[in-house]
Amino acid sequence: MIHQPESVTGDLRLTSEVVVIGSGAGGATIARELSQAGRKVIVLEAGRHFTRDEFDFRMDTAFLNMYWYGGQLLTLGFPAFILPQGKTVGGTTTINSGTCFRMPHRVLKRWHLDHGLWDITAEEMELYYAAVEEYLFVQKGDPEVMGRNALMFLDGARKLGLSGGILARNAKDCEGYGVCCFGCPSDAKQSANVSYIPDAVEAGCELYTGCTVDEIVVSNGRATGVKGRLEKGGKAGPSVEVEAGVVVLAAGSLHTPRMLQVQGLCRSSGQVGRNLTIHPCAGTVAVMPEELGNPKGIPQATYVDEFADEGIMLEGGTTPPLGIVMGLPFKGRRLAEFMSQYPHFGIFGGMLSEHCSTGRVIPHHRDSSRHLIFYNLRGEDTRKFKFMIELMAEIWFSLGAKTVITPTTGDVELRPADLGRLKRRKARASDYPASSAYHPLGTCRMGSDPASSVVRHTGETWEVENLFICDGSIVPTSLGVNPQMTIFALSMRCAGFIDDRLEAIAGRTPPAAPA
Amino acid sequence: MLRIVEESVKAVTPHLLGTGAVDWLPDADPQDSLDFLRDWSRSGIDEFTLVTTVAFLALNAYSLLKTGRLFPSLGFEDREHLMKGLFRLKGALGFLLGYFLGSPAINAYYSRVDVQVALGFDIPALKEEAERRQVTRGGEPLGPRESDDERPGGGEGA
Secondary structure (H helix, E strand, C coil): CEECHHHCCCCEEEEEEEEEECCCHHHHHHHHHHHHCCCCEEEECCCECCCHHHCCCCHHHHHHHHEHHHHCCECECCCCEECCCECECCHHHHHCCCECCCCCHHHHHHHHHHHCCCCCCHHHHHHHHHHHHHHCCEEECCCCCCCHHHHHHHHHHHHCCCCEEECEEEECCCCCECCHHHCCCCCCECCCCCCHHHHHHHCCCEEECCEEEEEEEEECCEEEEEEEEEEECCEEEEEEEEEEEEEEECCHHHHHHHHHHHHCCCCCCCCCCCCEEEEEEEEEEEECCCCCCCCCECCCCEEECCCHHHCEEEEEECCCHHHHHCCCCCCCHHHHHHHCCHHHEEEEEEEECCCCCCEEEEECCCCCCCEEEEECCCHHHHHHHHHHHHHHHHHHHHCCCCEEECCCCCCCEECHHHHHHHHHCCCCHHHCCCEEEEEEECCCCECCCCCCCCECCCCEECCCECEEECCHHHCCCCCCCCCHHHHHHHHHHHHHHHHHHHHHHCCCCCCCCCC | CCHHHHHHHHHHHHHHHCCCCCCCCCCCCHHHHHHHHHHHHHHCCHHHHHHHHHHHHHHHHHHHHHHCCCHHHCCHHHHHHHHHHHHCCCHHHHHHHHHHHHHHHHHHHHHCHHHHHHCCCCHHHHHHHHHHCCCCCCCCCCCCCCCHHHCCCCCCCC
16 A cells, blocks of 8 residues: 555554665565565655656656655766756656666676676576566657657768667557656556556555655664654654564665765775766757657657767657756847747757766765765766767757757857867866756665675675665666666566565575675 | 845846747746745755855846846846846856756746647647546557547657
């Protein structure tokens, strides 16, 4: 059952075999796998539960209701990036674009060589990926509904000799409403809120929304439960205490390390909160001669991966007007006139998918329920970021764009003749003040050495027995692609180890030897 | 929120949005900008509210320096003249100042359903369509649409 805070009238004292903090790709997978295995599972989610009837196509209400801090989460550094993260049942899967990639083999090889994760084999991961893909109806988008924008860009890229294709997505019967990031209004997108969570609940899982966890209870080196509180009408409501055999921390790559840091848990490696990787993104808006039908279509429908090995992936798209206007440098009459051309906008984005820059997450000095994120784009990555923008502009101009808007200070509005100037200018991080980033990973990385990692390959922390972490924070490197499939797959893998641990706790099998 | 900030948020709205520049776009309501900032401040982080406040105080400091009067007390033409000077600021600082001054008005205006419909994003029609075409995990695939007309912008896909 899903309990909204209003339905809870007094303090809660609960017991379960497993308590899961967070209901995103990691937590929801654990909840479903273990509930269907007959385990008693309680999930505590900081956000609230929304259904398709409440998804109103509006970016502003989605940001206020379903994003952490109203979508105002910002990294500190040069440049600063807006880092939108979901705060709702289903986590960021509820408000992402639904893009699905398996982890490239080169990345798994790096996990083996650099992090000693030989226990995670390619063959095993293929099985998990296949299971997740089947469960989530992962398939390439339908060209009939993806919109002209994405297909046109792909066509332009191919004419320039660049490789690319149609993105696979976790969507069934998608009609291309263009608002995946504000909650899918038809439930076509198979985010965790319409897949893993309902199945977990049907199998007996209890999910409490609006619940902030303040403490992981640890006794004699073992996690034994959590303490938290429900939020009612913006104020702290009833307290919540859950006693459990296993605690699963799945609060995402930003809140998971913060919670450990605030309590001083798992800190001997010095790696909690470090090694943050994100995917810095840049968007381009081209004014095309013809109308493109915005925003009807799939927000991320096609990709250009010609430079994926160098860490550049282009993925797009379409976006509603509000998603465009805030990134524009225009004001006044110029803004109104430019936005009036919205039906002609060609919209496409790119991300630095692999790069050397890393960041750090620490608790906020005044408010321990929040975090500060430090991240700087370093030299070579800045050059790649600039090249990514040039590449998108070049593709748009090859398609006949009259103007291309880039996030580059001083070269915001480009005509075809300006492309050479953009290419000649030196790349500086401070030139990109209007960028966003996605896919935070790595802040509680797994590895084979407790001196340099926070969790084992099983997801269990090295330092606190029965405390597992199952979210993007354990992913030890940038993936080079959108991460949700890998988080689903790794969490499915972790669920097996948690089930084994619960057997051991119940005394039915000997405890597994530490990996 | 400081009263001078509230008044400035409203006063700056038509100048940021270019009201009247495109005759088929709906008029802006300055009160919407203020309501948006209040909602945003409640759900967001303190630093954003702080920076936004600083941006509006800076606007008033600039106004005092240039005209001897606070921004909301200026007439429309003087405000427009002042804002045009600010819009000419180059570089990251100019962008960020414009971003924080503009966020309440621009977010509030371009969030409006009537504005989005005018730009071609027909939210009511799409919502109606989505209600008719709901997907269930265990259900059969959706059948063909009743007609091309059922879909707003039907036939536009490549």
